[in-house]
Amino acid sequence: MSTRLTPAGARVLDVASELFYSEGINTVGVEGIARMAGVTKKTLYDCFGSKDELIAAYLRGRDERWRGWLIDFVERHATTPRQRLLATFDALAQWQRNNPRGCGFVNALAELPSTAHPGHAAIAAHKRWMLDYLRQLTVAAGVSDAETVARRLFLLQEGALAATTGELLSDSQQQAKSAAMVLIDSS
Amino acid sequence: MSTRLTPAGARVLDVASELFYSEGINTVGVEGIARMAGVTKKTLYDCFGSKDELIAAYLRGRDERWRGWLIDFVERHATTPRQRLLATFDALAQWQRNNPRGCGFVNALAELPSTAHPGHAAIAAHKRWMLDYLRQLTVAAGVSDAETVARRLFLLQEGALAATTGELLSDSQQQAKSAAMVLIDSS
DNA sequence: AACGTTGTATACCTACCGGTATAGTTACCT
DNA sequence: AGGTAACTATACCGGTAGGTATACAACGTT
Numbered sequence: 122m123s124t125r126l127t128p129a130g131a132r133v134l135d136v137a138s139e140l141f142y143s144e145g146i147n148t149v150g151v152e153g154i155a156r157m158a159g160v161t162k163k164t165l166y167d168c169f170g171s172k173d174e175l176i177a178a179y180l181r182g183r184d185e186r187w188r189g190w191l192i193d194f195v196e197r198h199a200t201t202p203r204q205r206l207l208a209t210f211d212a213l214a215q216w217q218r219n220n221p222r223g224c225g226f227v228n229a230l231a232e233l234p235s236t237a238h239p240g241h242a243a244i245a246a247h248k249r250w251m252l253d254y255l256r257q258l259t260v261a262a263g264v265s266d267a268e269t270v271a272r273r274l275f276l277l278q279e280g281a282l283a284a285t286t287g288e289l290l291s292d293s294q295q296q297a298k299s300a301a302m303v304l305i306d307s308s
Numbered sequence: 309m310s311t312r313l314t315p316a317g318a319r320v321l322d323v324a325s326e327l328f329y330s331e332g333i334n335t336v337g338v339e340g341i342a343r344m345a346g347v348t349k350k351t352l353y354d355c356f357g358s359k360d361e362l363i364a365a366y367l368r369g370r371d372e373r374w375r376g377w378l379i380d381f382v383e384r385h386a387t388t389p390r391q392r393l394l395a396t397f398d399a400l401a402q403w404q405r406n407n408p409r410g411c412g413f414v415n416a417l418a419e420l421p422s423t424a425h426p427g428h429a430a431i432a433a434h435k436r437w438m439l440d441y442l443r444q445l446t447v448a449a450g451v452s453d454a455e456t457v458a459r460r461l462f463l464l465q466e467g468a469l470a471a472t473t474g475e476l477l478s479d480s481q482q483q484a485k486s487a488a489m490v491l492i493d494s495s
Numbered sequence: 496a497a498c499g500t501t502g503t504a505t506a507c508c509t510a511c512c513g514g515t516a517t518a519g520t521t522a523c524c525t
Numbered sequence: 526a527g528g529t530a531a532c533t534a535t536a537c538c539g540g541t542a543g544g545t546a547t548a549c550a551a552c553g554t555t
Binding site: 143144145147148222223224227228229230231232233234244245248249252269272273275276277278279280281282283284286287289290292293296297299300303304307 | 334
């Protein structure tokens with residue numbers, strides 16, 4: 122793990138995370154972040170070094186928060202392996218109520234085309250973990266061809282995330298979940 | 309329809325479309341677009357009025373190109389209604405070979421959080437048309453509960469689009485198609 | 496009592512952004 | 526021949542971007 126953040130650094134990261142997600146990465150400036158965090162630009166640069174590193178820290182933090190939240194949600198709402206698998210869809214639906222602008226990682230990828238950007242590792246790690254988690258649950262649920270089903274469920278979740286953002290399908294989360302049931306049971 | 313474009317205007321739109329998609333909207337400046345199109349900024353502004361309107365024109369043009377290409381592909385590769393439905397997945401896979409940065413509309417949405425942006429209408433129209441087209445095909449294929457299946461296939465396609473961008477699933481397109489078959493046949 | 500850390504305050508830098516103004520040129524239309 | 530639409534060339538505008546420099550005030554540690 123990286124060095125612990127100072128109080129001011131934590132405030133900066135909180136504000137930046139909020140703004141990067143809701144306003145977009147490129148449209149938010151470090152000056153505004155510092156001001157809203159009640160901090161000087163100097164402090165911001167002492168803590169993070171550059172805007173790009175601040176972006177990477179935002180993505181890492183978001184991923185960490187998501188993982189903890191998801192695992193906790195699944196454990197609290199399901200007992201059997203199959204229930205756990207389906208609970209991930211409920212978790213996603215719930216998460217989106219407070220995160221209406223879709224997947225922060227997909228959005229970040231859209232704004233950071235350069236593969237060299239330090240944030241890319243965090244994005245890749247997030248997606249990889251998500252797929253691994255689904256695979257782990259399909260295996261535990263005794264699904265035959267767990268790998269295939271996990272991938273398909275992953276696609277459904279990515280799709281539901283994107284579709285909700287466009288506000289086109291009001292029931293996309295429910296739709297994804299019921300489609301998931303079909304895919305699980307037909308394997 | 310809008311007024312026809314002048315040759316210089318068309319060149320600007322071509323360059324802008326290429327750059328907006330591959331580099332991102334906010335990271336590309338009008339100065340660079342004009343230079344690469346062999347055109348003065350004055351000409352660019354005479355033709356489009358503002359960068360925001362140029363962005364909207366890019367999205368409208370991309371949507372138009374996609375629709376024509378998709379319909380043509382489906383007609384050339386399928387004869388029965390069910391084949392047509394499945395051909396949309398092949399079309400998407402083929403399209404992505406020349407469009408590796410995912411859905412231009414999802415990406416644009418990530419970069420344009422303000423609902424007031426003129427590009428939003430084009431994004432919404434694109435997604436709406438896509439869902440309508442799928443619904444039309446499911447109905448023609450005689451699928452029971454065509455509306456539900458159309459929505460689910462839409463989710464799969466959105467997911468496959470996003471997953472391919474992340475380069476996580478190499479077979480996401482094939483996976484989406486076979487999942488679609490399961491969903492269609494189980495209805 | 497001295498010190499490194501964490502922080503504030505402020506001013507500044509270069510670079511580029513979207514957008515405008517002015518003047519002059521080509522070419523087609525009738 | 527005259528006019529208009531399309532276009533080039535160049536210079537400029539205010540604003541803001543990311544990032545740096547300097548000076549100074551708390552602070553807990555040892």
